[in-house]
Amino acid sequence: MSNIATLMNAGLIAAGAVFSEADQTTINNLSADEVNALISVSQAVSTDFLVRNCGSSSPGASPTTHPIGIVF
Amino acid sequence: METLSHSRRLRDKIRVIRGEMDAAAKALWTHPRLREIYPEFLFRNHAVIRSSVPLMQAAAAACEKRLASDPVAEGMLAYFRKHIPEETGHDDWVLDDLETLGFRREDVLKRIPPPSAAALAGAQYYWIRHVHPVALLGFIAVLEGTPPDVAFFENLADRIGLPRRAFSNLLLHGKLDPQHRDDLDRALDALPLTETHHSIMGVSAFQTVNLLTRVVDEAVQ
Numbered sequence: 001m002s003n004i005a006t007l008m009n010a011g012l013i014a015a016g017a018v019f020s021e022a023d024q025t026t027i028n029n030l031s032a033d034e035v036n037a038l039i040s041v042s043q044a045v046s047t048d049f050l051v052r053n054c055g056s057s058s059p060g061a062s063p064t065t066h067p068i069g070i071v072f
Numbered sequence: 073m074e075t076l077s078h079s080r081r082l083r084d085k086i087r088v089i090r091g092e093m094d095a096a097a098k099a100l101w102t103h104p105r106l107r108e109i110y111p112e113f114l115f116r117n118h119a120v121i122r123s124s125v126p127l128m129q130a131a132a133a134a135c136e137k138r139l140a141s142d143p144v145a146e147g148m149l150a151y152f153r154k155h156i157p158e159e160t161g162h163d164d165w166v167l168d169d170l171e172t173l174g175f176r177r178e179d180v181l182k183r184i185p186p187p188s189a190a191a192l193a194g195a196q197y198y199w200i201r202h203v204h205p206v207a208l209l210g211f212i213a214v215l216e217g218t219p220p221d222v223a224f225f226e227n228l229a230d231r232i233g234l235p236r237r238a239f240s241n242l243l244l245h246g247k248l249d250p251q252h253r254d255d256l257d258r259a260l261d262a263l264p265l266t267e268t269h270h271s272i273m274g275v276s277a278f279q280t281v282n283l284l285t286r287v288v289d290e291a292v293q
Contacts, residue, residue, distance in 0.1 A: 023087075033272075034085070043089055043281065044089070046092065069117065071241070072121065072124050
């Protein structure tokens with residue numbers, strides 16, 4: 001089963017979510033430990049925000065209008 | 073097939089899971105009561121970044137113990153030795169911002185931090201001490217990966233009627249973090265990282281995004 005399918009079954013990827021080919025590769029190349037970590041902390045996998053707000057989930061796209069604000 | 077750099081692999085992973093964190097950021101910065109919430113956000117901000125330098129010191133100490141046996145230890149140690157002085161005192165900037173808003177630093181330091189901030193830092197101590205200090209690079213990649221936009225926060229301060237001086241931490245990091253982000257990418261790309269190292273960094277980054285989102289969400293509630 002692909003990582004995307006596993007994460008969908010865990011409820012962390014919304015049914016019908018669309019990812020770019022690059023993002024599909026990124027997600028499907030995650031290690032088993034990384035996938036288990038996402039499931040463990042219930043971390044949703046979503047580039048929706050990027051796509052809705054920047055028009056792209058391509059590398060380098062970032063929602064710079066709303067940075068998290070907690071900086072190192 | 074393109075072979076991705078170490079830094080690109082890590083950044084791509086963070087990108088695909090940061091949707092909720094970005095939504096939390098938007099909810100904060102567009103909140104109708106942001107002027108009232110901002111001091112609480114600063115308190116939580118301080119709770120997290122007061123651990124930045126101690127975490128890097130812990131990671132550096134772990135690298136020193138591994139120098140003879142671990143091929144990535146030397147490069148990581150060089151990165152931390154450079155970055156620790158660069159970050160020293162940045163938590164004071166947040167206390168300065170709170171004092172600008174009328175909150176005495178002595179009172180801020182007496183408050184018990186939220187468990188979410190303790191968990192965020194505590195997880196890194198666990199990874200550093202019990203797994204591998206490379207985990208901290210995943211944490212740093214999240215926190216320094218999206219430098220604050222200086223114009224955005226200057227305009228925001230003006231919009232909500234707070235002095236720009238109360239945003240000094242964000243404004244200063246807006247100027248510094250692009251370089252810090254690039255420095256981390258260069259350091260990552262020079263390290264002989266294995267797939268195990270990538271997994272550890274990924275797990276650490278995912279946990280960081282998850283807990284950072286919680287820290288910010290709680291400020292808005």
